[in-house]
Amino acid sequence: VFFVLRKKQSHVSFLHVYHHVNMVVTTWTFLRFIKVQQGAICGALNALIHSIMYSYYFLSALGPHMQKYLWWKKYLTRLQIIQFILGIIYGISLFIYDCEFPRLFTIYMIFDVLLFLYLFLIFYKKTYKDKET
Template identity: 75%
Template sequence: MANVTHKSYSNLISNAQEKFLTLLNQEIKFDEEADSWILMKTPWPILSLLVIYLLFVLKIGPQMMKKREAHNLKYAMMAYNLFQTLYNGYMISALFIPGAFQAAVDNVCHPVETDENRHIVKLFYIYSWHFVVSKISDLIDTVFFVLRKKQSHVSFLHVYHHVNMVITTWTYFRFFKGYQAVFCGLLNAFVHMVMYSYYFLSSLGPQMQKYLWWKIYITRLQIAQFLIGLTYGLHLYLFDCNFPRIFAIYMTADVLLFLYLFLIFYNKTYCKNVKAD
C-alpha cells in the first residue's frame, strides 16, 4: 500500500513538472538581437552585481565605515538624483513617440506582431532594456546610505525591493518580452521620477525643507502603484490575455508582498507619528 501511495505521489510530481516545463517552453520568447545586448546574454553579470551589492551594503561597507567619518556626498547625490529623475522621464517619453501609445493600448491583452509594427516592437525592447538598467542604477541608493553611515535605512524592505526589481525586470525582458508590461513599467517610471525629484530637492539643503511637505504622498503613490499593478495583473490572468501565466502568478504574489511590506512601513513611519502627536 505504501509503495502504491509513493508511486502515485511520484507520478503526480512528475506530471506537474512536465506540465510546468511545457507551459514554460510555450511562454518563453527569444529575440536574437535583444538577447545579445549588454547584460542580457546570460544571468551571470546581473547575479554578480547583486552579490557584490549585498556583500557591500550588508557586510563590507558597514565594517569599512565603522571607524570612519560619514562621507559628505551632497553633490554626488544631487547629480545622481537628477540623473535618475531625467532617466525615468526619458522612459516615460516613449509614450510620445508616434504610434507607440496606440500600439500599447491595442496590445494590452492580445499583442500581435506584424511587419508594420516591428519598429514599435524594437522600441519596446530598447526602452525595456533601459528599464532594466534603471533598476540596476537604483542600487546606488543603498551605497549612499552606507557611505553616509545611515545603516538604519538599509532595511529588509529597501534591500529586498531593489534586488527583487533587478531580478524581475531582467527575467521578464530576457525570457518573456510581453507588450503587456508597458503599463506597469510606465507607472513605475513615473513613481520613480516623482520620488527622485523629491530626493533631488531635499539634497539642496535645509532651506528646501518647507517645500517638501509632500513626502508622505510619495509613499501613498507607491502603495497606489501596487494596488493598480495587482488589479492589472489579475486582469491579465483572469481575462486569459496572451500574457505568460506563470509570470502573472509570480507578479501577483510579488506585488502582494510589496504591498504588505509598504503598508507596514507606512504605518510605522506616518501613522505612529500622528498618534504620538
C-alpha cells in the same frame, strides 16, 4: 549603495534591499524570457512614480532650507501604495483575460506586488501613523 556610502544605515531595511534585488531578478527574467508589451504599462507607471520620488530626493539634498517645501513626502508614499494596488488589479486582469502574458509569471507578479504592498503599508504605518499618535 548610496545609503551605505552616506552612512545612512537606518535607510537600509529589508524592504529596500528586497525591493532592489527582486527588481533586478524580475526585470532580467521578464526581458530575457517573456518580452511582451503587457509589461510596458507597469514600467511606465513605475518610471513616473520614481521620477516624482527622485525629484523629492533631489530637493531634500539641497539642504535644510528646503524642508518647508517637502511636506508631500507622505503623499509620495501613498502614490507608491496606489501604484501597487493598480499593479495587483492589472495582474489579476492579465490572469482572468488569459492574454499572451505567461500565467505562471502573472501569479508570481501578483504575489510579489502583494508583498510589496504589505511591506509598504508597514513602512507607511511606522513612518506616518505611529508619529501622529
